[in-house]
Amino acid sequence: MDKKYVALGIKGLLTDQPMIIKSRIITSEIHQGLKMRINSSTTPFLGYWEAKSWVYKQYGMHFKYYLLRHYVILHLKTNLKSTQKSHYKKDVEAEKLFKTP
Secondary structure (H helix, E strand, C coil): CCHHHHHHHHHHHCCCCCCCCCCCCCCHHHHHHHHHHHCCCCCCCCCHHHHHHHHHHHHCCCCCHHHHHHHHHHHHCCCCCCCCCCCCCCCHHHHHHHHCC
């Protein structure tokens, strides 16, 4: 018999809630390392490719890009940051004067 059916019955099988399965591949040690590096204010990852290569260098584990990306998004709640567009009326010369000491 199915474990979910035994534990929750027929209503448990008919729910629309997504199943979150604990990763068997990414260990708690790798998870903590990723968490610390993502939340670091001095050396955060610049992207998921950098996270993938960092895990390989630190732990010797080779993961597929999409697996690591999905794990980090799901468990560590990350997202890619994008730059804000510049205003079309912005005066470039005024910006240079503002930035000079």
